[in-house]
Amino acid sequence: METVLTVPQGTFKIQRLPLRKNEKLRAWDAADEYLLQYLSENIDLSLSSKILVVNDSFGALAVALHVYKPIAISDSFLSQQATRGNLLANELSEDCVQLNSSLDWPIQKVDLVLIKVPKTLALLEDQLIRLQPLLTAETKVIAAGMVKAMSSSVWKLMERYLGATKPSLAQKKARLIFIHLNPQRVLPENPYPVYYQLENTDYRICNHANVFSRDSLDIGTRFLLQHLPKNSDARNIVDLGCGNGVVGLMLAQYHSAAHLYFIDESHMAVASAKENFYHAFAQRQADFCIADGLTDFESESIDLIVCNPPFHQQHTVSNQLALSMFKQSLRVLRKGGMLRVIGNRHLAYHIDLKNLYGNCSEIAANSKFVIWQVIKVA
Ligand SMILES: C[S@@+](CC[C@H](N)C(=O)[O-])C[C@H]1O[C@@H](n2cnc3c(N)ncnc32)[C@H](O)[C@@H]1O
Known part of the structure; x- marks a missing residue:
């Protein structure tokens, strides 16, 4: 299986975990590629830009964006281990990415939030609530996923907790959602746990x-x-x-x-x-x-x-x-x-x-x- 990801940010070796002989699946999807391509063509980033990546599968996004030292939030130990391994495989220091668990969010404000839509809607809801203290009026929020994973409930959650959404065109069955933060949004209490x-x-x-x-x-x-x-x-x-x-x-x-x-x-x-x-x-x-x-x-x-x-x-x-x-x-x-x-x-x-x-x-x-x-x- 293909393990070399080529995107505008560079060429990177990215593998899944657990490692398996004759792996048939890639460690990234078309939504990761679409998002990285979109960022390179449309978003002005500087080395001091604060980027938050949520639910990166096996580190493709964090590794490709390593020059910005992103913060990556994940609930999966395997995903975090894969990110560490993929940084090393590309001769990058582990310090290039700050890995936080889904229960341990940073408190600093961020400029850009990239959310891979997770399988569990409740996790997305919890994340959209925990995300709020990190947002400013200028923060850009982009969600990404494969079209089949983006049910109407995903859109409704984004609109309820963040603001109006605008879809990209689909590309290789992947789609981006651009979110316009509603300054009047009211934060309900987190229903979880x-x-x-x-x-x-x-x-x-x-x-x-x-x-x-x-x-x-x-x-x-x-x-x-x-x-x-x-x-x-x-x-x-x-x-x-x-x-x-x-x-x-x-x-x-x-x-x-x-x-x-x-x-x-x-x-x-x-x-x-x-x-x-x-x-x-x-x-x-x-x-x-x-x-x-x-x-x-x-x-x-x-x-x-x-x-x-x-x-x-x-x-x-x-x-x-x-x-x-x-x-x-x-x-x-x-x-x-x-x-x-x-x-x-x-x-x-x-x-x-x-x-x-x-x-x-x-x-x-x-x-x-x-x-x-x-x-x-x-
Ligand atoms: C079908 S659920 C069972 C949960 C619980 N034992 C029950 O019976 O209600 C499987 C559990 O395995 C966990 N899991 C998946 N991959 C794992 C791994 N590599 N190591 C440890 N746990 C894992 C999942 O997070 C999930 O909680």
Whole structure:
């Protein structure tokens, strides 16, 4: 797959994460190219211009604009890691880009805001609200995305929180949205995070804007919660791809002496899981890791891993992240350790699991989901 991005700002090597052999997808899209071309032809920037980039996929925008030392906001650890890696791959210092998480916005005013439209509308809404203190009457705001990702709700949010919008012509199925800031705009309170009570428990569940199944318990997660291991002798337990952490929360309840690790690549997910755990178990300790799965874990260190794997990365549907988690789990489980996984029936995870672990049993199934269990035998 093509890894060299050529735009008016220069030629850059840009790769996705996780790195994969025979990668078929580029690390940028036509909207990134369109935006960079538009900036070079239409916007006067000086080296002191303050640029804020929101939701850069894998760093293409930040790397191409590195001479301006942009601030890049992302909820994705993988996206931030990719940006760091792509800076290095182009012999640029990491200091060329200031990477901030989606919960940690800078306070300085900016001249130009570039927003890649995210998959989750709630995240966009949260970002449009958090953005406000950085805007001046002169700040230019441009959103970019592939036409198919720009539903009417995206336009409505931009108009509600920022001002009138004007579309560009479409180019290679990408479009830009130019925003004319409304000086009279009124800022509503940020509706995020949102809360619900976990059914059949007293646990209050906090969900930041980008969290999976933010408004209510997902039906797959509900099925998984009905089939969790209980009172096993597991001492070290991982909730892998924890989202708001409800799976780890119930595992903690069923294993009062165990140590729990909550892992997600989304900053907002880990922040939600942390709040939920300490709200439920004020006296207990757990670990909360913003990471690419189990990358940082020692081999043979964990007794039990439970996972409801991701099935898309940003706008792309993929089972690669799930497969990578199954492989990581094989390394990290101690001998005799167990991985329990839920998947949509059509995803047929049992094929990869059986290949990797040499065993795979079905724990439960309904018309939509199957729960599989594998044991690390050697
Ligand atoms: C289907 S959701 C499951 C969330 C939660 N465990 C549940 O069952 O409700 C998958 C989660 O995996 C996370 N994820 C995606 N890629 C990841 C990665 N490379 N490392 C860790 N977590 C990841 C997503 O952010 C998301 O929260």
